[in-house]
Amino acid sequence: MTKRIDASTMRQWNKATVLHCIRSQSPISRIQLAEVTGLNKATISSLVDELLTEQYIVEVGFGDSNGGRKPILLEFNANAAFTVGIDVQISHVTTTLCNALEQVVWEHTVDMTVPGTEVKNMLLELLTLEAKRAIAAAPASPHGVLGVGIALPGMVSFENGYVYMLPNLGVTEWDVRTPLQARLQLPVFIDNDANCGAWASYRLHPEYQNLIYVSAGIGVGAGLVMEGKLYRGSRGVAGEFGHTTIVAMGIRCSCGNYGCWERYAAQDSLYRYLLENGVTEFSEGERDFVARVVQEANRGRRECARALTTLGQFLGVGVANIANTLNPDAIFLGGQLIQAESWLLPQLRVAMQIKSVEAVRHTPIHLAKVDSMAVGAAGIALSETLYPIRMGSDTPGTVGSTLRHR
Amino acid sequence: MTKRIDASTMRQWNKATVLHCIRSQSPISRIQLAEVTGLNKATISSLVDELLTEQYIVEVGFGDSNGGRKPILLEFNANAAFTVGIDVQISHVTTTLCNALEQVVWEHTVDMTVPGTEVKNMLLELLTLEAKRAIAAAPASPHGVLGVGIALPGMVSFENGYVYMLPNLGVTEWDVRTPLQARLQLPVFIDNDANCGAWASYRLHPEYQNLIYVSAGIGVGAGLVMEGKLYRGSRGVAGEFGHTTIVAMGIRCSCGNYGCWERYAAQDSLYRYLLENGVTEFSEGERDFVARVVQEANRGRRECARALTTLGQFLGVGVANIANTLNPDAIFLGGQLIQAESWLLPQLRVAMQIKSVEAVRHTPIHLAKVDSMAVGAAGIALSETLYPIRMGSDTPGTVGSTLRHR
DNA sequence: ACACCTTGGTTTTATAAATAAACAAACTGT
DNA sequence: ACAGTTTGTTTATTTATAAAACCAAGGTGT
Numbered sequence A, B: 001m002t003k004r005i006d007a008s009t010m011r012q013w014n015k016a017t018v019l020h021c022i023r024s025q026s027p028i029s030r031i032q033l034a035e036v037t038g039l040n041k042a043t044i045s046s047l048v049d050e051l052l053t054e055q056y057i058v059e060v061g062f063g064d065s066n067g068g069r070k071p072i073l074l075e076f077n078a079n080a081a082f083t084v085g086i087d088v089q090i091s092h093v094t095t096t097l098c099n100a101l102e103q104v105v106w107e108h109t110v111d112m113t114v115p116g117t118e119v120k121n122m123l124l125e126l127l128t129l130e131a132k133r134a135i136a137a138a139p140a141s142p143h144g145v146l147g148v149g150i151a152l153p154g155m156v157s158f159e160n161g162y163v164y165m166l167p168n169l170g171v172t173e174w175d176v177r178t179p180l181q182a183r184l185q186l187p188v189f190i191d192n193d194a195n196c197g198a199w200a201s202y203r204l205h206p207e208y209q210n211l212i213y214v215s216a217g218i219g220v221g222a223g224l225v226m227e228g229k230l231y232r233g234s235r236g237v238a239g240e241f242g243h244t245t246i247v248a249m250g251i252r253c254s255c256g257n258y259g260c261w262e263r264y265a266a267q268d269s270l271y272r273y274l275l276e277n278g279v280t281e282f283s284e285g286e287r288d289f290v291a292r293v294v295q296e297a298n299r300g301r302r303e304c305a306r307a308l309t310t311l312g313q314f315l316g317v318g319v320a321n322i323a324n325t326l327n328p329d330a331i332f333l334g335g336q337l338i339q340a341e342s343w344l345l346p347q348l349r350v351a352m353q354i355k356s357v358e359a360v361r362h363t364p365i366h367l368a369k370v371d372s373m374a375v376g377a378a379g380i381a382l383s384e385t386l387y388p389i390r391m392g393s394d395t396p397g398t399v400g401s402t403l404r405h406r
Numbered sequence C: 001a002c003a004c005c006t007t008g009g010t011t012t013t014a015t016a017a018a019t020a021a022a023c024a025a026a027c028t029g030t
Numbered sequence D: 001a002c003a004g005t006t007t008g009t010t011t012a013t014t015t016a017t018a019a020a021a022c023c024a025a026g027g028t029g030t
Helices: A007-025 A030-037 A041-053 A119-137 A177-184 A193-204 A267-276 A289-298 A302-326 A336-355 A372-385 B007-025 B030-037 B041-053 B119-137 B177-184 B193-204 B267-276 B289-298 B302-326 B336-355 B372-385
Strands: A057-062 A072-076 A082-088 A092-099 A104-111 A145-152 A155-157 A162-166 A171-175 A188-192 A211-216 A220-226 A330-334 A365-367 B057-062 B072-076 B082-088 B092-099 B104-111 B145-152 B155-157 B162-166 B171-175 B188-192 B211-216 B220-226 B330-334 B365-367
Touching: A007 A030, A007 A041, A007 A072, A007 B007, A030 A041, A030 A072, A041 A057, A082 A119, A082 A193, A082 A372, A092 A119, A092 A372, A104 A119, A119 A145, A119 A171, A119 A177, A145 A177, A145 A193, A145 A372, A155 A188, A171 A177, A177 A188, A188 A193, A188 A372, A193 A211, A193 A220, A193 A330, A193 A372, A211 A302, A211 A336, A220 A302, A267 A289, A267 A302, A267 A336, A289 A302, A289 A336, A302 A330, A302 A336, A330 A336, A330 A372, A336 A365, B007 B030, B007 B041, B007 B072, B030 B041, B030 B072, B041 B057, B082 B119, B082 B193, B082 B372, B092 B119, B092 B372, B104 B119, B119 B145, B119 B171, B119 B177, B145 B177, B145 B193, B145 B372, B155 B188, B171 B177, B177 B188, B188 B193, B188 B372, B193 B211, B193 B220, B193 B330, B193 B372, B211 B302, B211 B336, B220 B302, B267 B289, B267 B302, B267 B336, B289 B302, B289 B336, B302 B330, B302 B336, B330 B336, B330 B372, B336 B365
Parallel strands: A082 A145, A145 A188, A211 A330, A330 A365, B082 B145, B145 B188, B211 B330, B330 B365
Antiparallel strands: A057 A072, A082 A092, A092 A104, A155 A162, A162 A171, A211 A220, B057 B072, B082 B092, B092 B104, B155 B162, B162 B171, B211 B220
16 A cells, blocks of 8 residues: 655656656647646646656657747657567567667567477576667667566466466476576566556557456467556466366366366367368467468368357357456457457457347457567566656556565 | 645545554554654644544543553544445345444345336335435434445446346336435445445455455356455446356356356256256245255255255356456355355365366455445445545545546 | 737745654653 | 653644746737
8 A cells, every 4th residue: 555645755746647648648838738737837847847857758849839939849758768578489589679658669589499408597598688689779768778578478476576387388486587687687577478468458558447468379368457557466367267167067178177268269279170170281289370270261161261260259258258257448369369360350249249248248359469468578667667657547567556576 | 547746635645544544453543653654743643633623533542651651542433424335135125324434333124025117216215215214323423424325236337326237126227326316415326236245345354455256146246356446347347257158058048148157156056956956846036045955955955965066066167267367365255145155165165176277276265244235335335435534545435547426 | 110918938935745853741660 | 759761742844836926939910
């Protein structure tokens, strides 16, 4: 709980409010800021002065006048600071350098093959190397590179910078943050890849204060943004929709349970549906598996189309469940499977119609940007470090009421 | 978004912090308050003076000294104000009068039979009458009765005071708040009954900042408290777990979907499981249906025990789903079916073991207090009206970032 | 051209809050 | 009795926003 407020806290808050307004509504004049924030124009002048000397903002010229002095226009300084975002997937790692407006200014992808042993060491080396490359690519700026965010495909604790499990990389119980922070001499933030996707989607669409990002690929997971905050749950593992039961007494899942959504709506299910339709030429692990199936379906191959339709229907079951339980403003779809969007989305919309209660039936369903996860990781690092931005919510950062990092 | 902070906002906030500390940690001295809040003791003195004259708190005597002046102990004034909470069920209506500590000081239950027509008028008359009784029962107090909260079994909009649908009462599209506020001349708040149950559970266990209240009875619904706030979703209808699919292509539900949780874990399912086990003597609508089944099972009637076990297993499917997706600090169980707790809880715990991911497997499962819903309704009314309490969270009231009532 | 109006932004003054420091009150133990 | 200690209040100082006066820079009408 936030405790007392004193004069300096008050000023910090107001300064953050002003900076946030400039960031989201630039170009803007001092007078407009006074109107928007409700602060006195004298106070605005003083706060703006500070922000100018700190180079968080810049004066960019004059606005139009209709019978009076021209207003001086202020803009957020996109190059005030940078953060690095790294998205770790099974086959590759994507690294982005983002500016203070969360725009990608540098990007790099390397293929990766997971070795049988020493995965942690390999990953640590790779993450260090890629982060250092990104940092080196950063242009000179007043505040430099503020931190590194990492999106990981599995269960992790944002709070502790600790990996519980990355099932498809064969990693369990790993403290990534400590060694990485030591090597990079920068704050490091790790989060679940779906959380990063959710955050990126939210930052692009701040009008959706409650949104769910569903990542469908090897597994199915979700990131939850509620009231403008990432909701991570009690132990930081909220969003495990992949292991919710949608077919009681259904197929056995690797988690021990039967009938998990993931067994009906992830990549391996598509493979199964293909087999059930007599299509045997694909192997699940092959390169561009999903894209090839889609291509065949688009060519008119009925069996592939049926498999994709079935997949879409089962994806729809879970998506409708999400809409019913969390009633979000919007649902974003990401992950490898969105390559099949033209086949999946119609099924999703049908499922929403027949499987969700009336009030949530028209929840918008969007496709997420492809590099959401890396950008989201960078965005999380930014939200946690870029003093003193409030990223559109009541309190700074991505965390709710729980203890903050460090 | 909260905008600027000025001196008076700062003082209000700090005053709220002090009052909240006294409310939750009384008896407490001024010096202790200074330590706990971080405010200067001079500031505390001044704020405490105000709270004393406003009669939100009282001086109750002296604490122990070990070599110095005895501290003056302050306590929250439980009788500073009162609110009314009304729980509307299908067969009866429970009305409570709660003090400012959310303790029940007066309670009244009336049986109700839903008429074929004019349900809205009947309800409106009944609610008015019961509320007026409760208000008349309130002792004299500095701030009087502040408001009325109403728990309704269905889909409602807290924001608009509007009922979308009360399926088991045959009511749709009804503005309750406007006429009721006019009749009572008091602020009226309506909410889903599960939300009220969740709020009551949270107020009793503020250590659980993220908790889910599952109400299992005629239907299955849930109330979500996240980061100390009721999460109501985009259109105020979050928590419809009853209509999530847990058996894809399962039994047809009244909502049009197939395989909804509610068709496997609500009261009518128990009836079905009994029939499947050859037990035909019960009728679902009869008085004390659940209690009688439990009695029979306790007497050693295997068929009844099996039916209850099956019910517990299916209840467990959904509860495990909730744990997986929302990773709450705790789950509370309420509704008519908890009369069968001795049969259901063991099954729930088994389900949590085999159906939830490791990290959430030990989520505590508690039984809710029986009158949770009425007390929760009163608590919501209190949180929204009792200036200037922050009920343990960052911002006042039960609502997140969205617009506040009035 | 120039008085006059309008709008944007700054400086000066006022006010309200918290803090710091001095002070008063009340108690314990020797 | 009195030294030392703890609690709580009063007074002075600091730091913030707000209000008002002021300055700057543009437009407009005559």
